Amino acid sequence: MEKFAKAFPSKPLKTTAGKPWALAGVVGSGNLEVLVERGSRPSDAMDCHVETSIPGYKASWLAALADFAHHYPAGGTKVTINDQGAPPVLVTLRLRQAYDHLTKGEK
Amino acid sequence: MTGTSLFHEQTARQRIAALVDPRSFAEMLPPPERLTSPYLAQLGIPVSFDDGVVIGKAKLGGKEIYIAAQVGQFVGGAVGEIHGAKLTGLFKAAARDQVPCVLIIESGGVRLHEGSAGEIAIAETMRAIFECRAKKVPTIAVIATDIGAYGGIGILSTCCDFRVMTEHGRLGISGPIVIEKWMGKKAYDSANRALVWKTSGGKTKYLLGDADALVHDSADAIRDAVAKLLGKSSAITLTSVKTRQKELEKRLKRFGDTADPDAVWKAMGVRDIAGASLASGPEFAAMAKRGK
Amino acid sequence: MTTAKTALRRLNKAQRLERVGKLARGKFVSPDNVPQLLKRIIEPGDILCLEGDNQKQADFLANQLATLDKKDLHDIHLVMSCITLPAHIELFKKGMIRQVDFCYAGPQGTAVADLVKAKKFPVGAIHTYNELYARYYIDLTPRVALIAAAQADRKGNLFLAANTEDTPAIVEPTAFSDGIVFAQVNEIVDKLPRIDIPADQVDFVVEAPYPMHLQALFTRDPAAITDVQVLMAMVALRGIYEKYEVQSLNHGVGFNTAAIELLLPTYGERLGLKGKICKYWMVNPLPTMIPAIESGWVESVFAVGGEVGMERYTAARSDVFFTGRDGSFHSNRAMGQLAGHYAIDMFIGASLQIDINGNSSTVSKNRITGFGGAPNMGCQPTGRRHPTKAWLKAGAEANPGPGSPPGRKLVVQMVETFQAGRVPTFVEELDAAEPSIRKALHGVTPVMIYGDDVTHIVTEEGIANLAACRSIAERQAAIRAVAGYTPVGLKRKKRETEELRRRGIVQMPEDVGVRPSEASRSLLATQDIKGLVRWSNGLYDPPSQFVDW
Secondary structure, eight states: OEEEEEEEEOOBOSOSOSOSEEEEOOOSTTEEEEEEESOOSSTTEEEEEEEESSOSOHHHHHHHHHHHHHHSOOBTEEEEEEEESOOHHHHHHHHHHHHHHHHHOOO | OOOOOOGGGSOHHHHHHHHSSTTOOEEESOGGGOOOOHHHHHTTOOOOTTTTEEEEEEEETTEEEEEEEEOTTTGGGOBOHHHHHHHHHHHHHHHHHTOOEEEEEOBOSBOGGGHHHHHHHHHHHHHHHHHHHHTTOOEEEEEOSSSOBOHHHHHHHHHSSEEEEOTTOBBOSSOHHHHHHHHOTTTOOTTOHHHHHHHHBHHHHHHTTSSSEEOOSSHHHHHHHHHHHTTOOOOOOHHHHHHHHHHHHHHHHHHTTOOOHHHHHHHTTOOOHHHHHHSOHHHHHHHSOOOO | OHHHHHHHHHHHHHHHHHHHGGGEETTEEOGGGHHHHHHHHOOTTOEEEEOBOSSEEOHHHHHHHTTSOTTTSOSEEEEEEEOOSHHHHHHHHTTOEEEEEEEEOSTTHHHHHHHHHTTOOOEEEEOOHHHHHHHHTTTOOOSEEEEEEEEEOTTOOEEOTTOOTTHHHHHHHHHTTTOEEEEEEEEEOSSOSSOSBOGGGOOEEEEOSSOOEEOOOSOOOGGGOOHHHHHHHHHHIIIIIIHHTOOEEEEOSSHHHHHHHHHIIIIIHHTTOBTTBOOEEESOOOGGGHHHHHTTOOSEEEOSSOOTTOHHHHHHTTTTBOBOTTSOBOOOHHHHHHHHHHSOSEEEEOOSEEETTSOEEOOBTTBOOBOOSHHHHSSOOTTOOOOOHHHHHHHHHTOOOTTSOSOOOEEEEEOOSEEGGGEESEESSOGGGOHHHHHHTTTOOOOSBOTTTOOEEEETTEEEEGGGOOSHHHHHHHHHHHSTTSHHHHTOOHHHHHHHHHTTSEEOGGGGTOOGGGOOGGGSSOSSHHHHHHHTTTOOOOOGGGOOO
């Protein structure tokens, strides 16, 4: 297991309404779950906490998370990830799904 | 832009959302509570925020229910200490509040990494189910995926009032690989998927009366079946147990020596085996004469 | 003089046949006599062709050959499409082979790599299919060919059923050069459904004690298609199929293209693409094409081989598939490869590794596989003259010079940036460029598809249009832009990527109208094999390992 945390600069979340948290994905082989919660500080950073079963890929994790924080206004969120060897593309996809649920209040 | 949504392809949370009345589900001990397994963490195995089971309260057709859905992808949906405690608590609440309880099963049984805790939790959950039944609070198990209901959870599912299955669902105690290991490949070839489904799949379980409904692999169909069964519950009594025992003895006598699952289907009134194999759940139910 | 020389080769064949004596009754050989017969008809130094490709195998004859020893048989120049069976490897281990020329070694890739390391694999070259067949007519003409057929009649005529595959390409050069053709058949019958190889071209026939091995190579279970593959399929459909109006095409065997096939009746239909794209196919009878065929998308399918379980379906849909007078499916690898080379708008397939210049390969030091059907189809046929919309559009984008063709075939590589186990697909240099492999191959790097031939690379990140790049540096930047979070991708420069995106050379899913969060398996026409059977109205009989009902 490898654990790391880092906050990435990101524009503040647009909406304050909607759900307080959203979850996407499941922990399973080659998959991961992403929990996004509101109310994290500061409001111009996406605070990320990753726990992954496959060590040694910190650089690509950080690059994928930084890109997401850059592309979407996710400031003021806390992102927590439990990973069981998902490829980076799934990281982005699940983040996006959780983010959509959080901001649009979809299921 | 969505096509067909198959129930067995959905995640536990999606299944609950699709089954109950819109926006009626209130999750208990949700992910932000971070109730994760300390045992898995110690072993360096990834943990999950819900420990593999989502529980809560919801409405189905306007009626209040308790509902749980296991996460088969997470360590095979196996029951550990926290997972088990969530299940036990839910059924106890159902008995206390006299609110029906629906369990969407997807589990191989006890989680090996926390075996004793899992065993005890399953036993306690069964006791809570019996408590529900004593109070005539309906308990319904839904088995709709290939992970199915095995081990302790297979037994637990049969403690509920009713089982709703799909053609994808499987129900048993020992899994196919375990049976093959003990009985030999000649007796049971676990790689023969057709054989595995013909012995433990939803269609056969429905034929033999172990499943009470065999429905389409969709949330709508499962909701309809669950809704129909929600009003009924019966207590487990000495007489009901004895009757069931007699039925099982009869079944053993009738089919105990049969090596060919097709023979069981034929004896149960299925004429066109190939057609029935390919048929959907409800088509099959219509084709087969149902027996006990 | 000439007549005497001609007679020599014919005389040599006559001598071999004479040596056979009572081991055969006319053309017919009993299985027990096969090893003895092989000893007598094959001579040291012979070019021997053993039929076997990625699907069909003359496995009985191969197994019998492998029972012989070096003293019986040596200095053989083996020519064959695919090294697939343990028996093939045995011939090398026994030191019977002087040289081998082949195309592909899928399941034996690791064993071949071991043989190379042990210097027991004297390889001439790894060929593309049509290249090898062509050499059968030039400098690699077999003296003896061991082939496989479904049935023979009492005269020795052969019926090849759905799996014609390489047989005609092997038999013709052998039979018309006084070579010996020896066929194993599943059964001998009084009357064949149709004659695929005339008895006139067949010297010996054995009814094998077990049916020839057939690999179900093109069966992809829809249950194993991932959301990410659906995303890539959506991007490819919009960014390439729709954009260029691709009418004739070949698909590889991967899950990526299977996802595309299963999206046609759903997503494709909603985009209004039916009748505009994907009408003419050069592809094996892929079970995942059933929904598109049943929905009326497909005009015709020609195939290089059959697929286990598709016999009844292809026969029933003879309006789409090529079938014989008996009504059953027909394939031909040489002709199919030719069709895929000259007559299609697009080839799209996957690869294990792509380098920074767009070259791809599946070969590594520990696994020497070679090529399947990809290289003949995944290349620019400069012998092509007929225009199609797609060909001209792709050609115009490539900005042809005064001395180049006006059109281009679309050659598309569709890969996820990572393979299973987080192995990056994109690399700075191919494993195949490893010096020991190049040395064994006489200085040739076994590249499957050359970067110069590739027009597009599709990944989950988006599309890189390599044909539209104006320099090597630009092509490399475009590849890095879609290489995701692999080491190759992490080297991209944000400004460069944005500039390429502005020019449309790099397109993200959003740029072609695809929202990633929409990508879901639920868009597929069916999610499992059973669904394919239902789409086929019960005419598709999937192999048992796929059946759970």
